[in-house]
Structure formats: structure tokens, C-alpha cells
Amino acid sequence: MKRIAVLTSGGDAPGMNAAIRAVVRGGLEQGWEVFGVRQGYAGLMGGDFVSLSARDVGGIIQQGGTVLGSARAPEFKTEEGRKQALANLEARGVEALVVIGGGGSQSGAYALSRMGFPVVGVASTIDNDLYGSETTIGVDTALNIALEAIDRLKVTASSHHRAFLVEVMGRDCGYLALMAGIAGGAEVIVLLEVESDPEEVIETLKAAYRRGKAHAIAVVAEGATNNANELMLYAQENQKRIGFDLRVTILGHVQRGGMPGAFDRLLATRLGVGAVERLAGGEHGVLMGLIRGEILATPLDEAAGRKKPLDLGLLEMARVLAK
Numbered sequence: 001m002k003r004i005a006v007l008t009s010g011g012d013a014p015g016m017n018a019a020i021r022a023v024v025r026g027g028l029e030q031g032w033e034v035f036g037v038r039q040g041y042a043g044l045m046g047g048d049f050v051s052l053s054a055r056d057v058g059g060i061i062q063q064g065g066t067v068l069g070s071a072r073a074p075e076f077k078t079e080e081g082r083k084q085a086l087a088n089l090e091a092r093g094v095e096a097l098v099v100i101g102g103g104g105s106q107s108g109a110y111a112l113s114r115m116g117f118p119v120v121g122v123a124s125t126i127d128n129d130l131y132g133s134e135t136t137i138g139v140d141t142a143l144n145i146a147l148e149a150i151d152r153l154k155v156t157a158s159s160h161h162r163a164f165l166v167e168v169m170g171r172d173c174g175y176l177a178l179m180a181g182i183a184g185g186a187e188v189i190v191l192l193e194v195e196s197d198p199e200e201v202i203e204t205l206k207a208a209y210r211r212g213k214a215h216a217i218a219v220v221a222e223g224a225t226n227n228a229n230e231l232m233l234y235a236q237e238n239q240k241r242i243g244f245d246l247r248v249t250i251l252g253h254v255q256r257g258g259m260p261g262a263f264d265r266l267l268a269t270r271l272g273v274g275a276v277e278r279l280a281g282g283e284h285g286v287l288m289g290l291i292r293g294e295i296l297a298t299p300l301d302e303a304a305g306r307k308k309p310l311d312l313g314l315l316e317m318a319r320v321l322a323k
């Protein structure tokens with residue numbers, strides 16, 4: 001009987017549990033034994049494995065986070081760390097590994113596969129920065145959480161004639177900020193992919209006040225050169241009068257901790273099953289992702305370390321609509 005292992009790595013993303021469940025039950029269907037590895041690559045190096053049954057992954061499809069735990073494990077970037085991981089896999093007779101995670105995790109998966117171990121990646125990060133999948137597990141849920149926050153902020157902003165600088169997660173990718181800004185009807189969107197001028201941000205908010213708006217929202221990507229706190233500081237230090245009173249809200253990890261919505265549960269389930277199918281067909285060294293509605297595999301040597309570009313045409317569209 002073949003043995004495989006599955007782990008979740010990097011920042012947790014809503015839907016990871018649905019992917020774990022799909023890998024476990026899909027693997028059992030093949031007649032394999034499936035191990036879960038706790039705390040990502042840290043558990044892989046530390047030998048923290050647990051055999052999973054169909055019942056063990058019952059009742060988790062609707063849960064946010066990851067029941068296996070996740071970690072950032074810098075030692076896995078070293079050859080010694082990965083050799084330790086390989087030794088642990090071999091000691092348990094594990095023949096293949098499924099890595100559910102984002103860009104860094106898939107670089108780790110690629111590094112392991114180059115050492116000769118069969119690995120299949122599953123695209124999972126709220127940041128949506130991963131090449132090889134048009135969207136990744138967790139993005140839709142995180143985006144909806146950001147939107148709910150923006151909608152609520154608009155209510156209180158309108159009551160007080162305030163402008164809000166809302167900082168949205170995404171590390172060095174502005175995808176969530178861009179989409180939250182468009183769907184939330186923001187007056188300003190500040191990304192890291194486009195150089196921003198604090199003066200211009202303030203002027204745009206001021207212009208919204210002059211047009212008679214009851215509130216204004218600037219959605220700011222966490223990785224932007226001028227993040228929300230810096231923009232606030234600029235406005236205060238330069239004694240900028242916007243008309244609106246200015247406030248800052250940083251959404252942070254709140255965005256990551258939601259219950260996965262239907263889209264993420266379905267995507268994660270399809271990607272997890274897809275990973276098992278590829279392994280069953282003898283394929284590995286690939287990343288499972290969503291491409292034009294289909295679950296497809298991209299070689300890890302193409303996907304790992306490569307950032308997906310942002311459609312900046314959408315930023316111009318948002319600017320035109322912010323009247």
C-alpha cells in the first residue's frame with residue numbers, strides 16, 4: 001500500500017481544511033495510507049506525523065484555519081533542514097507529499113522535489129500572488145471579510161463625516177487591496193505595484209468632500225510604500241485639512257481567520273482531489289491551480305518563485321468610477 005503525507009504551510013487560509021479533507025479521503029479511495037504532518041515544514045523536519053482516517057477529517061470542511069497547524073520554518077530553506085525532512089519521510093515509508101500553501105511553501109516543495117522526492121503543491125494563500133492559479137484557496141473568503149469591514153466603516157464614516165484609511169493584508173501583493181477597493185467602492189486605492197504620492201491621496205479625499213460626499217474610503221495595501229499609518233502621519237505632520245476627519249483601520253489577521261465560503265470550500269476540494277489524481281497517475285513536481293475554470297497542473301519549476309502580475313487596468317477603472 002502506498003503512503004502519502006499532507007501538510008499546510010505559511011499563513012493559514014480559509015479552505016485549507018477542505019483541501020486536507022479532500023487529500024485524505026481522495027487518498028484513502030486510492031487504497032493509500034495518508035499521514036498528516038503538523039505545523040508545516042517545522043513538523044516535517046521534526047517528525048510530527050499522524051496517520052489520518054476518513055473520520056479524522058470529518059466536520060472540518062466548514063472550519064477556518066488548518067487542523068494540521070501551519071508554520072513559517074526558515075530552517076527548511078537549508079539543505080540540512082530538507083535532508084532531515086527527507087529522512088523523516090523515508091523512515092515512515094512515505095512515498096509522496098502534498099504541500100498546501102502559498103508562494104514560499106511552493107518554493108520549498110520545489111526544493112524538495114529537486115532532491116528527488118515526489119511532491120505535488122496545492123495553491124493556497126489569501127494573498128493571491130501565486131503563479132499557476134488564477135485564484136488561490138482563501139482569497140475569496142478574505143476578500144469578503146475585508147468588504148464587510150469596509151461596508152461597516154462606511155456606515156460610521158457617513159454618520160461623522162469621516163474619511164477612513166483602511167489597510168488590507170496581502171504582503172507584497174496588492175490584489176486584495178485592489179479588489180476590496182473596487183468592490184467596496186473606495187475613493188482611493190493605494191497599492192505597492194504603483195508608486196503613490198501621499199499628497200495625491202489627501203487631495204483625492206479632499207475632492208470627495210468638496211463634491212459633497214458623506215464619507216470617503218482609501219483602501220491601502222499593507223505592503224504599499226505609504227501604508228495607512230504613514231499616510232495618517234503625513235496628513236497630521238503636514239496639517240492637511242481634508243474636510244473629513246481622518247481615521248485609520250488596519251484589518252490585519254482578522255481577514256485571514258474567517259470560515260471558508262462556498263467558493264473556497266469548492267476550490268480547495270477540487271484542488272485536493274486533483275493533487276491525489278495526479279499522484280495516482282504517476283505525476284509530481286507540479287502545482288495544482290485553477291486556470292480558466294479547470295483544475296490544472298503547472299510544473300513547479302515554472303511556478304515556484306514566480307509572482308503573478310496584477311491587472312493594473314482595473315486600478316484605472318476604479319479611479320474612473322470613484323466619482
Ligand SMILES: Nc1ncnc2c1ncn2[C@@H]1O[C@H](COP(=O)(O)OP(=O)(O)O)[C@@H](O)[C@H]1O
Nearest residue numbers: 010011072073076077101102103104105107108
Ligand atoms: N526558497 C525556499 N526554499 C525552501 N523553503 C522555503 C523557501 N521559501 C519558503 N520556504 C518555506 O515555506 C514556508 C512558508 O513560506 P511563506 O513565504 O512564509 O508562506 P507562503 O507559503 O504562504 O507564501 C517558509 O517558512 C519556509 O519553511
Ligand SMILES: O=P(O)(O)OC[C@H]1O[C@](O)(COP(=O)(O)O)[C@@H](O)[C@@H]1O
Nearest residue numbers: 010011102125126127169170171256
Ligand atoms: O501571519 P504573519 O506571520 O504575521 O504574516 C503576515 C502575512 O501573512 C499573510 O496574511 C499571508 O501570507 P502568506 O500566504 O504568504 O503566508 C500576508 O498577507 C501577511 O503579510
Ligand SMILES: [Mg+2]
Nearest residue numbers: 102103104125
Ligand atoms: Mg506568500
